[in-house]
Amino acid sequence: MIKQQLDLVLTEIPSEVTLIAVSKTKPIEDILVAYQAGQRHFGENKVQEMVQKAAALPKDIQWHMIGHLQRNKVKYMASFVHMIHGVDSLQLLIEINKQAQKVNRVQDVLLQFHIAQEETKFGLNWEEAAQLIDSDTFNDLQHVRICGVMGMASFTKDQQLIKDEFLSLKQIFDQLKTAYFQNLAYFKEISMGMSGDYQLAIEQGSTMVRVGSKIFGSR
Numbered sequence: 001m002i003k004q005q006l007d008l009v010l011t012e013i014p015s016e017v018t019l020i021a022v023s024k025t026k027p028i029e030d031i032l033v034a035y036q037a038g039q040r041h042f043g044e045n046k047v048q049e050m051v052q053k054a055a056a057l058p059k060d061i062q063w064h065m066i067g068h069l070q071r072n073k074v075k076y077m078a079s080f081v082h083m084i085h086g087v088d089s090l091q092l093l094i095e096i097n098k099q100a101q102k103v104n105r106v107q108d109v110l111l112q113f114h115i116a117q118e119e120t121k122f123g124l125n126w127e128e129a130a131q132l133i134d135s136d137t138f139n140d141l142q143h144v145r146i147c148g149v150m151g152m153a154s155f156t157k158d159q160q161l162i163k164d165e166f167l168s169l170k171q172i173f174d175q176l177k178t179a180y181f182q183n184l185a186y187f188k189e190i191s192m193g194m195s196g197d198y199q200l201a202i203e204q205g206s207t208m209v210r211v212g213s214k215i216f217g218s219r
């Protein structure tokens with residue numbers, strides 16, 4: 001089933017969009033099935049779980065931390081994590097920079113924006129992001145690289161609302177690109193879209209979709 005579902009999702013995604021298979025709560029064996037079918041990008045939302053899985057699985061897997069991240073956990077994954085999606089504070093960036101420096105890496109991250117109606121979702125607004133990027137502190141960080149933006153739409157059946165929220169993230173990306181990252185080719189990612197809404201997200205410009213239950217089954 002996993003291989004069939006993976007193949008199905010891949011047929012619905014343009015080749016230039018990166019599929020991140022979200023394997024949180026799923027066992028190593030399930031990840032290996034997807035790996036053997038060719039999948040290399042996997043997403044987890046808990047550091048400890050990702051560290052354990054990474055140790056047990058092939059080293060050419062590219063691990064994405066997609067969950068809300070506590071500063072004191074960054075050190076456990078600093079040596080290998082491919083991209084950190086949920087960065088929403090300067091304090092967190094400072095810690096990521098510090099841990100990346102220790103292992104002589106430049107860590108790729110995405111800034112998470114609050115695009116949903118719900119109060120509870122994490123993320124920055126435009127002013128907060130601009131303040132962060134403009135700060136001297138950020139500009140001194142040599143071991144982090146902001147590669148784009150990430151967001152989650154409201155948990156709703158309202159397709160128009162979801163579409164509008166994805167569009168708002170695309171507009172934030174475009175404005176950031178123009179204002180701060182014009183000539184920086186690495187600033188190119190828009191991480192949006194999950195099992196229920198990745199097609200909508202791709203229509204609105206997503207470059208990375210994070211799909212879990214549609215590939216691995218419900219959790």
Ligand SMILES: *Cc1c(COP(=O)(O)O)cnc(C)c1O
Pocket residue numbers: 022024045066067152193194195196210211212213214
């Ligand atoms: C769990 C999770 C996903 C995947 O959700 P599905 O609905 O299972 O596809 C995507 N993004 C984040 C941030 C998640 O926590």
